[in-house]
Structure formats: C-alpha cells, structure tokens
Amino acid sequence: MNTINQTLKQYYGYTSFRPGQQGIIEAIMSGRDVMGIMPTGGGKSLCYQIPAVEMDGLTLVISPLISLMKDQVDGLLSMGIRAGFLTSQLSLDQQNEIIRQAIRSEIDLLYVSPERLENDYFLSRLSQMNINLIAVDEAHCISQWGHDFRPSYQAIPKVRAYCSTYPPFAAFTATATQKVREDIAEKLELDDPYAFTASFDRPNLTFSIVHPKKKQQKLLDLLKDKESSVIYCNTRKNVERVHAFLKKKGYGVGYYHAGLTPEERTRYQEDFLYDKTPIIVATNAFGMGIDKSNVRRVIHYNMPLDMESYYQEAGRAGRDGAPAEAVLFYSSQDIITNNLLIEQGNHPHAKKNLNTIISYCKTGQCLRKIILDYFDETPQFETCDNCSNCNGETELVDVTKACQKILSCIYRMNQQYGMGLVTDVLRGKDNARIRAQGFDDLSTYGIMKESADQEIKDIIALMVSEQFLHVGGDQYPILKFTEKSVDLLHARSQLLMTRHQKAERTNTKQAAV
Numbered sequence: 001m002n003t004i005n006q007t008l009k010q011y012y013g014y015t016s017f018r019p020g021q022q023g024i025i026e027a028i029m030s031g032r033d034v035m036g037i038m039p040t041g042g043g044k045s046l047c048y049q050i051p052a053v054e055m056d057g058l059t060l061v062i063s064p065l066i067s068l069m070k071d072q073v074d075g076l077l078s079m080g081i082r083a084g085f086l087t088s089q090l091s092l093d094q095q096n097e098i099i100r101q102a103i104r105s106e107i108d109l110l111y112v113s114p115e116r117l118e119n120d121y122f123l124s125r126l127s128q129m130n131i132n133l134i135a136v137d138e139a140h141c142i143s144q145w146g147h148d149f150r151p152s153y154q155a156i157p158k159v160r161a162y163c164s165t166y167p168p169f170a171a172f173t174a175t176a177t178q179k180v181r182e183d184i185a186e187k188l189e190l191d192d193p194y195a196f197t198a199s200f201d202r203p204n205l206t207f208s209i210v211h212p213k214k215k216q217q218k219l220l221d222l223l224k225d226k227e228s229s230v231i232y233c234n235t236r237k238n239v240e241r242v243h244a245f246l247k248k249k250g251y252g253v254g255y256y257h258a259g260l261t262p263e264e265r266t267r268y269q270e271d272f273l274y275d276k277t278p279i280i281v282a283t284n285a286f287g288m289g290i291d292k293s294n295v296r297r298v299i300h301y302n303m304p305l306d307m308e309s310y311y312q313e314a315g316r317a318g319r320d321g322a323p324a325e326a327v328l329f330y331s332s333q334d335i336i337t338n339n340l341l342i343e344q345g346n347h348p349h350a351k352k353n354l355n356t357i358i359s360y361c362k363t364g365q366c367l368r369k370i371i372l373d374y375f376d377e378t379p380q381f382e383t384c385d386n387c388s389n390c391n392g393e394t395e396l397v398d399v400t401k402a403c404q405k406i407l408s409c410i411y412r413m414n415q416q417y418g419m420g421l422v423t424d425v426l427r428g429k430d431n432a433r434i435r436a437q438g439f440d441d442l443s444t445y446g447i448m449k450e451s452a453d454q455e456i457k458d459i460i461a462l463m464v465s466e467q468f469l470h471v472g473g474d475q476y477p478i479l480k481f482t483e484k485s486v487d488l489l490h491a492r493s494q495l496l497m498t499r500h501q502k503a504e505r506t507n508t509k510q511a512a513v
C-alpha cells in the first residue's frame with residue numbers, strides 16, 4: 001500500500017479513494033496547480049488535507065465561512081490531524097499563537113478567510129511560513145459569472161508572491177459551468193493546472209418538481225416521516241412564516257437567515273447538525289460547506305433564481321449515499337416575483353439563469369438529464385427512472401387558446417395591471433375595483449369563467465417565462481406585451497404547458513386521508 005492510501009485509512013478510516021481524489025492528490029504533491037470540480041458532498045476536502053499531512057510544511061486553506069472553519073478544524077483535530085484557524089473572533093493572543101505554530105510548522109493546515117489576505121501583518125508573516133500549498137475552497141466565489149461572487153476572493157492570486165516557497169494553488173468548487181471554470185483558472189492565474197471534473201450525477205437523489213395547490217399541505221405530506229430535511233425559502237419573511245407553521249404543527253424545526261444574531265444562527269445550525277431539530281427552514285445563507293451526511297430531503301419552497309445554486313443546495317441531501325430526495329415547489333407567483341426581482345436588479349446574466357431554472361420546472365423531460373446537460377456533461381441515458389418526469393407524473397397540454405384570451409384581456413386593460421386583476425377579469429369576478437374601472441364591460445370579462453384561478457395564473461407565468469409577456473413596473477409587477485405576443489395572439493405560435501398531473505392527484509388523495 002502506498003503512503004497516501006495508508007494516510008486515507010489511518011486518519012479517515014476509508015479504504016479507497018473516490019474517482020478523482022487520487023489524481024488530484026498526486027498532482028498537488030508533484031507541485032502542480034490543480035482545479036478540482038466535484039459536486040457538493042463529492043469529497044473535495046480530503047484532496048488537499050491528505051497532501052497537507054503528507055508534505056513537509058504548512059497548507060494554507062482559504063475558506064469563505066468563518067463559522068465553518070471551526071467545525072472543519074475540530075473535525076481534523078479529532079482525527080489526529082494538526083490544524084488551526086485564524087479568525088477575528090479569536091483574541092490577539094490566540095491569533096499570535098496560531099501564527100507562531102504555523103511558522104514553526106507545528107500544524108499541517110491553517111484555515112483563513114479571504115479577508116485575512118487583505119491584512120498586511122498576516123501577509124508579512126507568510127514569508128516566514130513554509131507553505132507547501134494554497135487550497136482555495138469554494139473557488140467559484142472569485143468569479144463574477146458564478147452565483148456567489150465575493151470581492152475579497154480577488155486578494156487570493158497575489159498571495160503566493162508573499163510566500164517564499166511559491167506554492168501551488170489547488171482550487172475546488174462544485175460549480176461546473178465551463179465559463180466559471182475558465183474564469184477561476186484565469187483569475188487565480190493557474191499555471192497549466194491538472195483539472196479533474198467529477199460526474200455531477202447523484203444517482204441516490206430523486207428529483208421532483210411539484211406544483212402544489214397548497215404548498216403548506218404538500219410540505220406536511222412530505223415531512224410526515226420526520227426525517228432530516230432542509231427547506232429553502234426565498235425571503236427571510238417566508239422562512240419565518242414556514243418555520244412558525246411547522247412549529248405550530250408540532251415539528252422539531254429551527255430556522256436560519258442572515259437577519260438572526262450570530263448566536264442564534266449557531267444555535268439553530270448546531271441543533272440541526274446534531275439532530276436535535278431534524279428540520280431547518282432557511283434562506284440560501286444556510287448551507288455552504290455544511291457537512292451533514294444524513295439529510296434525507298431538500299425542499300425548495302420557492303423557485304430558486306438559478307440552476308447552479310439550486311443544484312448545490314439540492315445536493316446537500318443524501319451526502320451519505322443513501323436514497324434522498326430533492327423536491328422543488330414552484331408556483332406561478334414565484335415566476336412573476338423572480339422576474340420582477342431580476343428586472344429590478346442589475347445582474348446581466350440573471351435573466352438567462354432564471355429562464356434555465358424555469359424551463360427545468362416546466363420540462364416534461366428527464367430532470368436529471370436536464371441538470372447534467374446544464375453542467376456540460378453528456379448523460380448516458382435518456383430516462384433516469386428516478387425523477388418525477390421519468391416516473392410519469394407530468395403531461396403536456398396545448399394552452400394556445402387560453403393564451404389568446406389572456407392576451408386580448410391584457411390588451412383591453414391597456415397593459416397596466418398585474419396577474420391578479422387580469423385573472424379576476426378573465427374569471428368574471430364582481431368587485432368594486434373591476435366595476436370602478438369598467439372592466440366588467442370588456443368583451444374579455446368572464447371569458448375564462450370555467451378555468452380555475454390557478455390554471456390562469458400558471459399560463460400567465462408560462463407566457464412570462466417564454467417571453468410572450470413581460471413583467472414591468474417599478475413597484476408592482478405589471479404585465480405587458482413583448483414583440484412575440486402578437487404571434488401568439490394570432491396563433492402563429494403555439495404554447496404547450498407541462499401539467500404536474502399525478503403529483504396533484506396523489507396530493508389530493510393524501511390530503512383526504
């Protein structure tokens with residue numbers, strides 16, 4: 001047995017490497033720059049920890065979240081690996097002691113935040129340390145193309161010039177689009193890096209899209225087994241609402257968002273990690289680097305803004321390799337809200353990203369295939385038999401006629417109103433606002449009486465995501481025509497909608513029990 005295998009066995013208790021790990025470790029130890037791209041839970045940490053143990057000197061690990069450094073270092077110490085971390089939460093004496101240990105090579109790994117690299121004192125001490133490797137965790141944070149851009153990551157490339165040893169860089173990320181990959185290599189100035197991209201397929205995860213009539217009821221159905229679950233919501237307010245709802249229903253549940261105090265966040269996070277409360281409701285502030293292996297389910301209560309963050313969050317389920325599920329709830333309201341958010345924001349790539357995730361929600365194709373295609377991987381299958389589409393829970397329906405009715409109504413309402421009022425007029429509702437504006441005199445008043453509100457809203461959302469309608473307005477989302485609208489109005493285009501048929505039926509059945 002060679003020595004890295006021995007180290008794997010001795011410290012981690014594992015008998016074999018996962019695909020890619022050995023190649024990365026050997027490349028690092030030969031002094032090459034490395035780029036490791038693996039999905040969340042793929043086993044990135046060990047790729048730099050083993051070289052750190054094997055090689056003389058100190059490995060500097062740049063990690064974005066202070067709260068997790070302590071966990072990582074505690075984990076290493078408990079395995080018998082000498083490691084330390086530097087954060088501003090430590091006293092000056094403690095910080096000086098860690099720096100002394102690093103200089104004397106009494107530790108093998110030193111975890112620091114990217115912000116620490118903007119500290120002149122720290123930089124000046126680097127030359128006294130025998131640094132053998134700089135490992136950059138969550139390396140996509142350096143790229144503005146990614147979804148987690150962190151300005152402080154820009155301080156990383158120049159760090160190696162401060163080291164007397166000119167160590168290699170090992171960059172790790174779970175973000176895999178070609179563009180971000182190239183950007184990481186360029187920004188970090190990697191020199192002919194050894195690159196390994198693991199498959200992003202997570203066969204043990206069942207992906208499903210549901211379009212519940214009542215999200216709260218669906219949530220209760222899913223959580224019946226009381227297994228460890230993460231529920232992601234789009235806003236702090238929704239987090240608190242869903243948390244309060246589940247608490248009232250008697251669930252052991254915590255919550256997490258950036259508006260809590262650091263103490264509260266730590267408490268809720270630890271209660272979840274140690275299974276005191278098996279469920280956590282959170283914004284996307286929760287989870288980067290969370291290593292809880294027995295999460296059985298990740299639920300997105302609201303539609304996320306892009307595919308990459310979705311997959312990274314969903315990937316927190318089933319890290320132990322046992323069956324787990326990733327369920328995405330979406331509603332027409334989410335599509336409208338997200339479109340408006342992006343309209344008001346100034347991120348140039350956001351619209352395209354949003355459309356990708358919307359297509360994912362609406363597709364009738366294999367969900368796993370769509371995900372892998374997105375990550376530039378060629379799947380070896382047409383159907384995975386382990387997602388809600390392959391399991392036959394959807395059907396396609398032609399909604400062109402309904403679109404024509406909706407468009408004529410919006411046109412007659414002078415393109416100045418949102419989804420709610422347009423739907424009310426189409427349904428022929430009788431209320432003061434409608435009467436005051438004279439909408440009850442329009443020829444489109446009540447022409448969709450037979451359809452459910454939800455059905456109309458779904459079609460409107462679909463038209464928005466297919467750019468047959470545009471969401472404008474400063475404060476309230478207003479539906480307006482696009483250059484494509486007229487084609488649909490005159491049936492020169494056709495629009496098909498995926499209906500999440502079986503999921504809804506099961507839902508009703510369960511609700512009735």
Ligand code: ADP
Pocket residue numbers: 014015016017018021038039040041042043044045046291293319
């Ligand atoms: P990542 O940082 O890529 O999200 P981690 O490094 O936290 O993933 O690894 C995820 C889990 O997989 C951890 O519990 C880790 O101990 C385990 N793991 C990593 N490599 C192996 C291996 N070769 N054999 C078995 N388990 C492994």
